[in-house]
Amino acid sequence: MSPRKRILSGIQPSGAIHIGNYFGAIENWVRLMDDYECFFTIVDLHAITISYDPKLLQRRVWDAVLDNMAAGLGPKKCTLFIQSHVPEHTELCWLLNCVTPLGELNRMTQFKEKSEQERENVTAGLLNYPILQAADILIYRADAVPVGEDQAQHLELTREIARRFNGRFGGYFPEPATLVGRGARILGIDGAAKMSKSLGNAIGVTEDPDAIWEKLRPAKTDEARKRRHDPGEPDRCNIYSYHKLATPEAERAEIARGCRGATIGCIDCKKIFHRNLMAVLDPVRERRQALARDPEAVREALRQGAERARRVARETLDGAKKLMGLL
Ligand code: TYM
Numbered sequence: 001m002s003p004r005k006r007i008l009s010g011i012q013p014s015g016a017i018h019i020g021n022y023f024g025a026i027e028n029w030v031r032l033m034d035d036y037e038c039f040f041t042i043v044d045l046h047a048i049t050i051s052y053d054p055k056l057l058q059r060r061v062w063d064a065v066l067d068n069m070a071a072g073l074g075p076k077k078c079t080l081f082i083q084s085h086v087p088e089h090t091e092l093c094w095l096l097n098c099v100t101p102l103g104e105l106n107r108m109t110q111f112k113e114k115s116e117q118e119r120e121n122v123t124a125g126l127l128n129y130p131i132l133q134a135a136d137i138l139i140y141r142a143d144a145v146p147v148g149e150d151q152a153q154h155l156e157l158t159r160e161i162a163r164r165f166n167g168r169f170g171g172y173f174p175e176p177a178t179l180v181g182r183g184a185r186i187l188g189i190d191g192a193a194k195m196s197k198s199l200g201n202a203i204g205v206t207e208d209p210d211a212i213w214e215k216l217r218p219a220k221t222d223e224a225r226k227r228r229h230d231p232g233e234p235d236r237c238n239i240y241s242y243h244k245l246a247t248p249e250a251e252r253a254e255i256a257r258g259c260r261g262a263t264i265g266c267i268d269c270k271k272i273f274h275r276n277l278m279a280v281l282d283p284v285r286e287r288r289q290a291l292a293r294d295p296e297a298v299r300e301a302l303r304q305g306a307e308r309a310r311r312v313a314r315e316t317l318d319g320a321k322k323l324m325g326l327l
Contacts, residue, residue: 004037005037005144006037006038006039006144007029007032007144007145008039008040008142009147010040010043010046010133011025011026011041011043011064012042012047013042013043013047013057013061014047016063016205016206017067017071017205018197018204019202019204019245020183020186020195020196020202021205022205023182023183023245023246024149024183025146025148026072027183028146028179028181028182029073029146030072030073033072033078034077036143038077039140039142040068040073040080041082041083041309042061042065042080042081042082043132043136044057044061045090049114049126050114050117051118051121061082065302066288066291066292066298067205068080069298070284070291071205075304075305080301080305081306081309082302082306085302085305085306086306086309088139088310088313092135092316092320093132093135095317096161096165100131100161101164104157105128108129108130108157110129110150115127130154130157133154134158134161138162138173138176138316139312139316139317140312140313140316141316142176143174144176144178146179146180147179147180149180151178152180155176158176163175165320169324170323172319182244186241187238188201188202189215189216190219191220191221191238192220203215203216205281205284206285206288209282212278216239216274217267219238219270220238221266221270222240228262231259232266233260234256239270240255240259240269243269243273243276245277246277246280247272247273248276251272
């Protein structure tokens with residue numbers, strides 16, 4: 001039997017995970033665990049590349065672990081670990097620093113956006129962020145990386161770094177493919193920007209159902225539907241794009257007809273979405289509560305995850321150092 005292909009992906013501990021993360025990435029990760037050997041990491045070292053509060057970071061890392069485990073990333077089916085618990089990532093990052101052209105880093109969209117927000121505190125860490133991301137991936141010699149569309153540029157750079165390393169020192173790293181899930185780019189409830197914790201337009205995966213309804217109720221729909229009897233166009237409506245994530249196809253077709261014929265209103269449409277979303281999120285929220293009651297089991301899962309990850313990471317790192325001529 002040929003060995004299973006390997007994937008790695010990561011998520012920043014930047015607050016409770018939202019449905020953009022869930023449908024854009026995590027749901028896909030859970031599905032892929034049956035067919036791939038999977039490594040998933042909470043990237044705490046990436047989170048310190050911008051201004052942050054150390055006490056808050058600890059809590060956020062823990063929250064991210066609980067959220068991801070509750071979403072289905074159990075230690076039995078994948079290797080889940082905290083990035084800083086596997087120091088080999090930062091060591092490989094240094095090696096890759098020495099094959100990455102500066103110009104490539106300067107043109108990264110995320111760097112440009114973040115350095116705009118961080119004006120007073122643009123660090124070398126922020127510039128080098130994508131090299132650490134490349135190290136996260138290449139250290140497991142991953143075949144593929146499941147992410148949302150916003151990570152495509154970083155993955156292109158990862159492949160470029162792999163090519164440069166291979167060209168200079170001999171074929172060593174596979175060039176990982178990008179696997180985009182069905183929610184490649186989920187908009188926030190403002191219907192304007194990508195859903196993102198920092199923009200305040202996110203629906204949290206483990207948020208209280210009533211709080212989620214309070215966000216959905218005033219959320220933007222098709223502007224053409226100013227009054228209840230105005231017909232609308234589902235393809236212009238952000239709520240309809242959410243239905244594609246959680247509502248079965250037959251019910252969705254009915255909603256589309258109802259919207260075009262103005263037989264259902266936007267509030268009805270949102271209620272249906274809320275009900276279907278809760279069917280997905282209720283079990284996640286319940287699992288999270290159970291995990292929070294047993295922190296020792298969570299810590300043990302993380303210990304095991306880091307140990308497994310380190311075994312693989314160490315081997316790749318040793319091979320890379322040898323190829324680079326380090327004694
Ligand atoms: P992060 O933490 O911003 O996001 C985690 C995952 O969620 C996806 N995502 C979305 N997908 C669709 N619509 C959205 N609105 C949305 N918001 C987030 C992201 O594409 C991502 O897949 N740099 C990475 C973390 C990282 C990483 C890695 C990823 C570090 N090392 C190695 C892959 C492999 C990031 O900031 O993701």
